Amino acid sequence: MAKYEQLSNFIISNVGGKENIVSITHCMTRLRIKLNDKSKANINELENNKEIISCQEAEGKLQVIIGTHVGEVYEDIIRIIGDNQQKDDEPQEKGSFINVFAATITKIVVPALGVLLACGIISGLNSVLMATGVITADSGTYILLNAMGNACLTFFPVILGYTSAVAFGMDPFVGMILGAILIFPNIAVDMNAGEALFTVFEGTPFAMPVFKTFFGLPIIFPANGYTSTLIPIMLINLFASKVEKVLKKHLPAVTQQFMTPFITILFAGAIGVLVIGPISMILQNGLQAALTWLIGTSKILAFAVITLIYQPLVIFGLHWPLITLGIMEFATGGCSLIVASIFPASFTHMAACLAVLLRTKSPKMKSISLPAFLSACFCIIEPSIYGVTLPVKKRFAYCMAGGLVGGLILVLTNSPMYAVSMGVTGFMAFVNPAVGNFTGLIWCLVACLAAMAVTFTLTWVTYKPGEDGKNEDDVVYESTKNITHKKEVIASPVSGEVKALFTMKDEAFAKGSLGKGVCIVPDEGKIVAPFDGTIGALYPTGHALCIESENGAQVLIHVGTDTFDVKENIFTTLKKQGDKVKKGETLIKVDLKKMKEMGLNTETAVVVTNSNDYLDVINTNKNRISCNEPLMTTVISDVSLEMAKA
Structure with a gap:
């Protein structure tokens, strides 16, 4: 196995x-x-x-x-x-543009993250060795380590050519070739040699001179080339994937092995360099300009927002666009203040996990916080988020506060990172490789210690044991092997066809906003009590009522949709609010025939409105049901009961 x-x-x-x-x-x-x-x-x-x-x-x-x-x-x-x-x-992903963009970035960047971080560590190590005088810039050691450290970003379009091709469902080797075209040796120099024929967008931040043409069509090629860029190859491969799909659909199968990549590379390569590349550079330059403007307007505000939103974005896996902006900084300036500003975040989770590990008396919590602490050392903070900080929400807020303090220290001291590396292996990336200056490293240590101190202190000081004498974590994480579960059966209040709640036309019920439950299309005009209990609320029209069982289950029975303002005598109530009722007693009579004649929907929602108080609400698997037959079962543990009492 x-x-x-x-x-x-x-x-x-x-x-x-x-x-x-x-x-x-x-x-x-x-x-x-x-x-x-x-x-x-x-x-x-x-x-x-x-x-x-x-x-x-x-x-x-x-x-x-x-x-x-x-x-x-x-x-x-x-x-x-x-x-x-x-x-x-x-x-293709559906939803808002932000969701689609974030999902696409994640698919493309994440597979390359391992080698990106590895090269960053090597680059940082090379910087430290040169700064301490162990090696010199003309030594073979420096040259080789420099190649290892910068290989990933230098050839990033080739790497992303592969990952983006996989993400877009095209031949990954074609994607790699399209990326290689963008960084072909000396292509940037050759494309920009000689006198400029004319300049596009002259007098603007997007000015781009034209030196060469392709069969008379102007070629706009950035002077620095496309080395280390992200957006150009992503857009080119998105276009190429569409071309490839068309070719696979229409070309004879016997020719597809060579004709499909031939036409795709030729067509997408030309369109990529002539059209998509320049457009993508305008977009990339626009993002950089917007970021520069925001930082220029209020550097503290800009980076305060970045450091605060980073950790919540991690929860939803939406942090990659932010990291992408940081990588774009590397491409244009060789360093990144954005990546530096979020660097202390993982250390705040180390601090929170350490504080909990030292204070908790719960064996279960200790077994969670220790590996979460170790993972956070290497900037993998999800175990901390979901196992330690987010379940007790104040801790997550403390991590955000610590990240804000640490990030702003690095921003205000202008201490960027010179390589992409995170966690305890990332400190070396703050050493400036050009001058061998350790100032950035010192400020990084100060920032991380400050971030950890804020988070650790707040977590430690506000840590409260439960009123029952147990640690608060014992309530949240206590091992389930000693937990007993209590169940309550809720009988069907109406006879008819059973359907899933999400099929209802009423959106509030369909989305589960009012609780878990089922939909019943009634074939009998009466509503009965699903258990012994008390009527908590009875609407004047008689179309809906809330009833609470002796064990605490709160059930809403809602007959039909858009029946709250029906004036006709359709519903006859036999009980009133506050009445004690027995299981099976008739509560409401319904004229189903008149409802159907009026064109009213008869779907009846039966939902447990306090579903969140239970470990689970289990619905019947029957397609049809009669009154008083088991419809739902609520499950609650003794731990949940204690929490409810508290």
Whole structure:
């Protein structure tokens, strides 16, 4: 059996089976699963698994946060379901532009993150060795380490040519060639040699001279070339993927092996250099100009916003566009203040985990906080977020406060990073390789210590034991092996066809905004009590009522949609607010015939309005049901009961 086969099968089962999986990818800590039917995913079961940190929906996908071993789990899942779920023609992400952009950036940048960080560490090491006099700039050691450290960013268009091609569902080797064209040796020098024929956008920040033509068409090629850039190759490959799909559809199969890449490279390469490249550079320059303007307007405000939003963005996996802006800084200036400003964030989570580790008496919490602390050392903060800080929300706020303090120290002292590297291995990236200056490194140490001090102190001082004498973490994280569960069965208040709640035409019920439950299309005109309890509210029209059981379940029964203002005598109430009722007693009579004659929807929602108080609300699997038959079962643990009492 594979190492994570049991966990992989559990995940597959609780996302609705392999048939429900459209595609699955992963980043450093989380699986990103696109589903055919999101309602089939059992979020509660997934989150209750001790091997899963948390689950959430973001960017139109179910994100299952597992930890740094997510790659191994991913491989096991792919082995089980087969790679047919990794479809080349996967539908494009839907939603807002921000969600689409963030999802695309994540797909393209994350696969290259490992080598990007590795090269950053080597670059930082080379800077330290030269600054301390161990090596000189003309030594073979420096030359080789410099090549190792800068290879990733120098050839970034080739690397992103591969990852973006995979993301867009095209031949990755064609994508690499298109990236290589942009950084072909001496192409920038040759394209800008001689006298300029004319200048496009002359007199503006976007001015670009034209030195050469392609069959009479002007070639606008940046003087510094496309080395280290992101946006140009991403847009070129997006265009190339469309070209490739058309060719595969229309070219004879016998010629596709060589004709498809031939035409794609020729056409997309020419259009990329002549049109897409210049447009992408205008966009990239525009982003840089906007960022420069914001920093020039209020440097403190600009970076305060960046440092504050970074950690919340990590929760939703939307932080990559911010990091992309930082990489663009590297491309234009050889260093980045944006990446530097978010560098202390991981150290705040180290501090929070350390404070909790030292104060907690809970064995479960200790087992969570220690590995989370170690992960945060290497800038992998998801285990800390989902296991330590976010469950007790004030801690996450303390991490944001610490990140703000540390980030602003680096910004105000103008201490950028000269390589992309994070966590404890990133300190060397603050050494200026040009002059061998350690000032940035010193300020980085000060900033990280200050960030940690703020977070550690706030977490330590505000840490409160529970009123029952237990540590507050024991309530949140206590091992489930000693927990007993209590169940309450809710009978059906009406007879009819049972449907999923999300199928209702009433959006508030369909989205689950009012609680978990079911929809029933009634075939009998009476509403009965689903349990022994008290009528908490009864609407004057008689179309809806709330009833609370003796065990605390609060159930809303709502007959029809848009029935709140019906004037006709359709509903006859037999009880009043505050009445004690017994299970099976008739509460309301409904004239279903008149409702149908009036064209009213008879769908009846039965929802547990205090669903959040329960570990789960389990619905019947029957398609039809009669009054008094079991409809739903609420599940609550003794720990939940204690929390409710508190």
